[in-house]
Amino acid sequence: MPHPVSHNPPSHNTYHVNDGPLQPHQTGILRPSRPDLPLDELRRRYQEDGYLFLKGLLHRTDILQARAAYFTHLAPSNILKPGTNAVEGIFNTSNHAAHFPGIGAGSTDENGRPGGADAARFVDLALAAHTQGWYKDVLCKNADLHGFVAKFTGWGGDMRTLRRTLLRNGTPGNRAIGVHYDQIFLRQGEDTSVTAWVPMGDISMQGGGLIYLERGHILGREIEYDFTAKAKAAGMTDEEARSAFNANMMHGGLLADGPAEFGRKHDRRWLLTEYEAGDVVLHTPYTIHASTINCDPDNIIRLGTDLRFVDSSRPWDMRWSNDYAFGDGV
Template sequence: MPHFEAPSPSVPLYVNDGLLNPDQVGYLHASSPNEPLEELRQRLERDGYLFLKGLLPRDDVLKAREDYFTYLAPSGVLAPGTLPVDGIFDEKKDRGAGSTDANGRPRGGLFVDLALKAHSEPWYKDGFCKHPALHSFIAKITGWGDDNTLGLTRSLLRNNTPHNKAIGVHYDQIFLRHGEDNSMTAWVPMGDIALDGGGLIYLENGHRLGQQIEKDFYDKARQTGLTEEEAKNAFNKNMMDGGLISDGAKEFATEHARRWLVTDYQAGDVVLHTPYMIHASTINKDPKNVIRLGTDLRFVDSSRSDGQMSTRSETEYNVGENEG
């Protein structure tokens, strides 16, 4: 297995329940979009993810990052005298948080209002979300073809300011409970993310565990006489606040004797992952106070009879706060 040959990370990596031990950490296997397509498909099937280096043009990603932080600049989130594209957090700024969500992100205030409104800005929803390089690669790797590859309207454009709470442990099918498990998620880091900058981390062979968690729950649900609809609703109710499997990635790794696979990301990288791939994030400890920015973009095969259901599930049932 390629993961086992990588050295331990050179910086400490923190999650919500503490510092990850060296034996709890490995590295993501990097792939090139130019490798033979069948090899990439086999890797995605084997590992549950595909970490693609330089799939998108770097300049396009940095332009979107610049647009985002230019849009958020009136909130005062950026350090004075810094460029929007750098996304440097102003430590002295009070974000006017009030209450926080399951990931410790503030509710209310201009900072959050602008971050939510950014989803509907043309440069994002009509431009970045529909980037032809990403759409084309998804169409090829899945075999769906250009005409049948549908990007779901709902996306998750998320920032993570330094020292904020990390994203908890989850897999995406939790948020697509009323759709079939045939979607593909592209997590796109919008800018460079240092190893300790709060990027996503993936549980080693986490897609197999996610499938088992799903199966075990539905087996129990059927044994108790629940209908399929009742089982779906019961599954979501038994998740933690916001749809988490666990808030603590360290304890989760210990419980399941698996490592978290990590990396540093560069603008242009993309991680594809399957609906059951378990992932989380580290706490953003970037020493330069860089704000981590990334987005979850989901794709389905529109030729399938459940394509409309998958789109509908995003709108009606997706709790989404803990993703990406």
């Protein structure tokens, strides 16, 4: 059932990103929405903000069951604090956080394998989690989410869920996700996809959740279109333009590693919030986002997944038709 909508402003706490703390004037609050609002109003907010932060769209128990299954799967890597329940996802601080690196977009050059030999067992298990039944066949096919997105987009039976997903954790103290927008990774298809970011568990304001750049979808579209126009003016083909754009990105397709400086440069705030199991954020392919460093005071591991939807009647990036794998070219 939907949770009560909270709208608490950022507290006096410091929120850390890869290039240092975000100053108070650099932060705002993510606008929450109830899923039962009229569709026209939800669509208006999505177009206006570039995101739709839906409170309690999914059943909390469904999300917590998947969270428990994930950490039970990863338990042999010694990631969990002894004597705690898997669903809590409390990090074993006797470990070095670097041995439990995040995987996914922007973690290494060309989506390579993160970490060294000390991280091998954890990384193998984290990758294998993408193909486990409780994730691939249950969470990724959640009927409440699919039904809402099909209705919200108006795609109906043409809606397709992309098989490639990103199931990512964030252990306390590790580097956060850098600045990017999703079309960077979906450029071999039209810019009509919808991403659903699903926090798998409660995430405190200090817990490393996603942060969204204010009016970032407008800036992302401008960055993309400006580069494309310059490439076309130089006589490049579409494929040459894509390659040139990617060559000018940072490692892993990032616009920047540090959100603090990026926000200052573009005079935009980063919007933060706390998340609860059952919440979902939908965002556009140009919505610029990142994450904070997980500084949760109780050492709770941040867990979330990126699920993406397309209109199958339109051209879409076929590279996303396979399960996530290191070095898969995306």
